[in-house]
Amino acid sequence: MKASVIAVANNKGGVAKTTTAVNVADMLARRLIGPDGKPTGHVLLVDLDPQGNVADALGVRPQVYDDDRNPTGPCVSFLLMGAKTLRESVISLDRKGDGLPRPNLFLVPSSRRLESIAEELIVREFQSMRNSRLEYPPLDDVLSVRFAPALDIFRYIIIDCPPKLDTLKKAVYRFAERVIVPTKPDFLSVEGAVQHTEDLEDLHERKEVKARVAYIVPSMVHPRQVMDQQMMVALMKAYGRNRIAAPVPQSVVVKESFGRGGRTLMEYAPESPATQAYQHLAERVYHDR
Ligand SMILES: Nc1ncnc2c1ncn2[C@@H]1O[C@H](COP(=O)(O)OP(=O)(O)OP(=O)(O)O)[C@@H](O)[C@H]1O
Numbered sequence: 604m605k606a607s608v609i610a611v612a613n614n615k616g617g618v619a620k621t622t623t624a625v626n627v628a629d630m631l632a633r634r635l636i637g638p639d640g641k642p643t644g645h646v647l648l649v650d651l652d653p654q655g656n657v658a659d660a661l662g663v664r665p666q667v668y669d670d671d672r673n674p675t676g677p678c679v680s681f682l683l684m685g686a687k688t689l690r691e692s693v694i695s696l697d698r699k700g701d702g703l704p705r706p707n708l709f710l711v712p713s714s715r716r717l718e719s720i721a722e723e724l725i726v727r728e729f730q731s732m733r734n735s736r737l738e739y740p741p742l743d744d745v746l747s748v749r750f751a752p753a754l755d756i757f758r759y760i761i762i763d764c765p766p767k768l769d770t771l772k773k774a775v776y777r778f779a780e781r782v783i784v785p786t787k788p789d790f791l792s793v794e795g796a797v798q799h800t801e802d803l804e805d806l807h808e809r810k811e812v813k814a815r816v817a818y819i820v821p822s823m824v825h826p827r828q829v830m831d832q833q834m835m836v837a838l839m840k841a842y843g844r845n846r847i848a849a850p851v852p853q854s855v856v857v858k859e860s861f862g863r864g865g866r867t868l869m870e871y872a873p874e875s876p877a878t879q880a881y882q883h884l885a886e887r888v889y890h891d892r
Pocket residue numbers: 615616617618619620621622623652656764765766822823824851852853854855857858861877
């Protein structure tokens with residue numbers, strides 16, 4: 604079975620994209636552990652944000668720095684440029700030694716290097732237009748081409764996107780089938796999520812991309828605040844019930860799980876309402892496939 608590719612995106616910053624990507628990936632990986640404790644499938648997280656937060660959130664440090672403080676560890680930028688293979692770019696997220704077994708969860712990490720390659724990818728696109736012997740994939744297919752081998756290895760590929768996708772926007776949405784859009788429940792964020800979704804639907808209708816918005820995740824919700832309730836109603840009206848995922852309450856455990864040694868919500872607070880909301884989303888992702 605080929606991997607199901609899911610992007611977590613929203614062009615607003617700080618709306619819980621990374622939190623959502625990390626926890627849904629961890630929950631899907633757990634779902635793929637058989638009754639004998641052995642994995643029946645593997646999950647790959649892809650960090651497309653030069654901030655490299657996914658590794659931090661999971662408590663691993665893939666980056667090493669040279670004398671000029673430039674990151675030289677594994678980075679998605681090397682893979683996109685074709686300088687490293689997929690195998691060379693993937694790291695294990697297993698932390699069995701810390702009591703955090705993650706036997707089937709993997710990451711292609713990111714670093715500041717990703718910032719500088721956008722220009723390079725565009726230059727290459729021009730070069731290959733002029734010289735057909737150059738074998739660079741078209742910019743808009745760079746993810747589909749470079750990650751193609753991963754489709755046969757992993758059951759899920761979850762891409763954590765930066766707030767501004769810019770150059771890689773079409774590349775992500777041509778590779779992914781489903782998009783999860785987390786949004787805060789305030790007026791401007793909901794407006795942003797609506798715009799983001801319409802933009803993507805537009806590209807989809809023009810057959811320029813494969814991806815569709817599958818779930819909108821209200822995050823950091825205060826269930827008892829009237830304003831938040833009104834925003835939930837507005838989201839339901841805009842998208843219908845089906846696409847709105849269970850709201851994730853604002854909860855201190857989310858920040859703590861990250862701060863206390865990079866643990867996932869299932870590892871840190873399996874019973875918390877925020878964890879349950881993400882669990883509900885992960886189940887939908889699993890079954891809607
Ligand atoms: N349900 C929640 N309750 C409390 N804090 C949360 C919740 N979800 C996310 N946060 C916190 O909000 C902050 C932003 O979350 P996160 O990094 O996941 O957002 P992001 O959309 O990936 O941000 P960026 O746009 O910078 O990549 C983090 O400090 C995170 O711990």
